[in-house]
Amino acid sequence: MDRNADLAARLNRMGMVKSLGMRxxxxxxxxxxxxxxxxxxxxxxxxxxxxxxxxxxxxxxxxMAEVILKTEGGIQPKTxxxxxxxxxxxxARDLHARARITKxxxxxxxxxxxxxxxxxxxxxxxxxxHFLIGTEEAADSTRxxxx
Amino acid sequence: MRxxxxxxxxxTPWARKLGFRVTRIERxxxxxxxxxxxxxxxxxxxxxxxxxVITSFLDNxxxxxxxxxxxxxRAVATLDLRIDYMRPADQGRDIIGEAHCYHLTxxxxxxxxxxxxESRDKVIATASAAFAINKxxxxxxxxxF
Numbered sequence: 001m002d003r004n005a006d007l008a009a010r011l012n013r014m015g016m017v018k019s020l021g022m023r024x025x026x027x028x029x030x031x032x033x034x035x036x037x038x039x040x041x042x043x044x045x046x047x048x049x050x051x052x053x054x055x056x057x058x059x060x061x062x063x064m065a066e067v068i069l070k071t072e073g074g075i076q077p078k079t080x081x082x083x084x085x086x087x088x089x090x091x092a093r094d095l096h097a098r099a100r101i102t103k104x105x106x107x108x109x110x111x112x113x114x115x116x117x118x119x120x121x122x123x124x125x126x127x128x129x130h131f132l133i134g135t136e137e138a139a140d141s142t143r144x145x146x147x
Numbered sequence: 148m149r150x151x152x153x154x155x156x157x158x159t160p161w162a163r164k165l166g167f168r169v170t171r172i173e174r175x176x177x178x179x180x181x182x183x184x185x186x187x188x189x190x191x192x193x194x195x196x197x198x199x200v201i202t203s204f205l206d207n208x209x210x211x212x213x214x215x216x217x218x219x220x221r222a223v224a225t226l227d228l229r230i231d232y233m234r235p236a237d238q239g240r241d242i243i244g245e246a247h248c249y250h251l252t253x254x255x256x257x258x259x260x261x262x263x264x265e266s267r268d269k270v271i272a273t274a275s276a277a278f279a280i281n282k283x284x285x286x287x288x289x290x291x292f
Binding site: 013014015016018019020039040041042043044045050051052053054056057058060061076078079080081082083084085086089 | 158161188189191198200202225227228
């Protein structure tokens with residue numbers, strides 16, 4: 001329970017988490033993230049569709065939250081890259097997401113995440129991402145030097 | 148399209164919230180600027196802007212680059228988007244975005260995009276995406292694919 005409170009506190013220190021209005025909680029299946037609908041999240045006014053970037057940001061943060069939870073005491077995970085598949089139109093209602101770590105290495109975590117609205121089996125978008133993790137020292141040694 | 152450039156992001160609530168705007172449009176090519184803001188930080192210790200801002204910015208510009216490549220207006224929907232982060236954005240500095248629609252078929256548009264402070268020689272992030280070009284149909288069904 002303390003761990004969840006700690007995770008929420010770490011997430012809420014990120015301006016982006018607050019600006020999106022997302023929150024995370026634990027349920028029977030693990031960590032679940034919620035993005036309550038607000039007008040600001042709309043990308044296409046005519047068809048009332050959520051902005052792909054808002055969905056992407058939410059998925060990236062959900063994946064990041066899962067990594068923070070599984071790497072206690074580690075650095076703030078840094079995104080190396082990500083791919084988002086947009087599978088269905090995001091409608092003007094709440095969005096939910098879960099992430100799963102497919103490989104947790106010493107320096108790199110591979111993560112998948114999916115976001116849905118009514119039905120978890122009908123995802124709106126799916127993300128694959130890599131994060132730089134580990135201790136401060138390890139992170140420094142993997143950072144590429146500027147030419 | 149060029150005449151309405153400043154209105155384009157004003158009509159998109161999420162773009163308006165993030166505060167980015169389009170600065171230049173050429174055929175198949177769009178440029179924009181995303182001002183730095185603490186509201187969208189991703190790392191509380193450094194104040195570095197969250198990747199989600201760059202995802203939103205480059206996704207939006209890439210979609211517009213498709214619009215700027217098409218002969219007539221058609222709605223486009225992102226199929227997939229890949230972002231590679233090369234280096235963190237500097238705290239307090241505007242981010243320049245640039246998107247290019249480099250290939251069109253009848254149904255799909257392919258794009259590349261870049262985010263940087265000064266020039267493409269030193270990028271913060273690159274993106275590549277594919278967009279579905281929606282058929283012209285009744286407004287009630289627009290946007291589905």
